[in-house]
Amino acid sequence: MSKIIEPDYLVHFKCIGGDCEDSCCIGWDVDIDQKTYESYKNVSDLRMKKQFDKYIYENDWITDPNVDFAKVELTQDKKCPFLNADKLCIIQKHLGEKYLSNVCTYYPRTVNKVNGMYELTLSPSCPEAARLILLNPDAMKMHEVEKPGKFPIITFDVDQKSKQYQKTLVAYFSEVRTICLDTMMHSYSPIEKRMHDLAEWVDRLQKLHNQRQTHQTPEVLLKFRNKEFDPGIFTSRTLKDYSDNMVQLLLPVDSETYTMFAEEASRGDFELGETIYSSYFSEKRHILDNYFVNLMVKNLFPFTEADQVWDAYMMLFTRFAIIKVQLIGIAGFRGELTDETVVAYIQSFSKVIEHHRTFVEKAVSHQKKNGFSKLAFIESAL
Ligand code: SF4
Numbered sequence: 001m002s003k004i005i006e007p008d009y010l011v012h013f014k015c016i017g018g019d020c021e022d023s024c025c026i027g028w029d030v031d032i033d034q035k036t037y038e039s040y041k042n043v044s045d046l047r048m049k050k051q052f053d054k055y056i057y058e059n060d061w062i063t064d065p066n067v068d069f070a071k072v073e074l075t076q077d078k079k080c081p082f083l084n085a086d087k088l089c090i091i092q093k094h095l096g097e098k099y100l101s102n103v104c105t106y107y108p109r110t111v112n113k114v115n116g117m118y119e120l121t122l123s124p125s126c127p128e129a130a131r132l133i134l135l136n137p138d139a140m141k142m143h144e145v146e147k148p149g150k151f152p153i154i155t156f157d158v159d160q161k162s163k164q165y166q167k168t169l170v171a172y173f174s175e176v177r178t179i180c181l182d183t184m185m186h187s188y189s190p191i192e193k194r195m196h197d198l199a200e201w202v203d204r205l206q207k208l209h210n211q212r213q214t215h216q217t218p219e220v221l222l223k224f225r226n227k228e229f230d231p232g233i234f235t236s237r238t239l240k241d242y243s244d245n246m247v248q249l250l251l252p253v254d255s256e257t258y259t260m261f262a263e264e265a266s267r268g269d270f271e272l273g274e275t276i277y278s279s280y281f282s283e284k285r286h287i288l289d290n291y292f293v294n295l296m297v298k299n300l301f302p303f304t305e306a307d308q309v310w311d312a313y314m315m316l317f318t319r320f321a322i323i324k325v326q327l328i329g330i331a332g333f334r335g336e337l338t339d340e341t342v343v344a345y346i347q348s349f350s351k352v353i354e355h356h357r358t359f360v361e362k363a364v365s366h367q368k369k370n371g372f373s374k375l376a377f378i379e380s381a382l
Helices: 006-012 034-039 045-057 089-097 104-105 127-135 169-185 192-209 214-223 237-250 256-267 270-283 285-298 308-333 339-354 359-369 375-381
Strands: 002-007 028-030 056-058 070-072 109-112 117-122 142-147 154-156
Touching: 002 006, 002 359, 006 117, 006 127, 028 034, 028 104, 034 045, 034 056, 045 056, 045 089, 070 256, 117 127, 117 285, 127 154, 127 285, 127 339, 169 192, 192 214, 192 285, 192 308, 192 375, 237 308, 237 359, 237 375, 256 308, 256 339, 270 285, 270 308, 285 308, 308 339, 308 359
Parallel strands: 002 117, 109 154
Antiparallel strands: 002 142, 028 070, 056 070, 109 117
16 A cells, blocks of 8 residues: 555546546547557567557657557547547556556556655546646645555655755755745635735745755745735736747647637637626636645645746746636637536646657747846746
């Protein structure tokens, strides 16, 4: 048995298979781990063996044999060829669940190991997971469970006491993470204020790292007080321009849903949208809170998404800017915002951004080149 920490929403998750409106078997590379690949080579079902020989090929760029030893060649319309007309997996249907690859078995779950404890979260790129994460105000309460078995894919495994992390910020992993999560969970202040407070924390941490003074982290965390900061009531032109810039780096994408939302967002009446957005989120603040807290837990914020903690913050801020500006545009285009629209938008955006091969790299370099990657810029945008 393994001890696991997970958000409450996870208890209710079950893949809805053929009823799914944006199946994970459409639009994405399908990875096959080495063990599953070998089981396909030895399968006795001749019909399935023929299909495996036709569609599965060994990967030239393996990052982890437990993940992407081989790949499935998608059809021209970017579907997994093992998906039947009822949107059900024929590998699972004819051979059983144990023939599914690690990625197919575990998606949309992410498993991390932090100081010996497993953490499980879901990705909102799955429509069913998105509904569970975003719609329930209490979805991000955490609990501890014991589950049998080992996890074949552990995305991040961190032990802050490990020698390799001495004299780095990772040596204070839990302390830093707790401060960041606490800041984002203070839902009585506007999310713009929390984004700003987080920027101040991470900016300070980045400076400690740059000055090789990470041993001062506990002291700084203890003494640090955020500056008074009043976010603007209206969405700044700076935030809108920044979001438009970043969306240009993201597009074009395979997702028809996200492409449609991006198009609506660019055509919507911004002033009207802003009024609708403010009124909708004054009632439903938990949607964005849950999205960001889930993302921060899943990505071990601010440690894993980029090489530097400040760059990881910029990626969080980038998501905030795009989501806010595009939802305002969509509200201005549709004349309303509903739970269905907001969840479908965030789900399609997550599917695009979380699996974009080059976005983080392109975005970080663009931010640095254009002077966006600074605390002063964040203050001017919020
Ligand atoms: S996206 Fe989620 S609900 Fe849809 S098929 Fe995949 S795991 Fe199931």
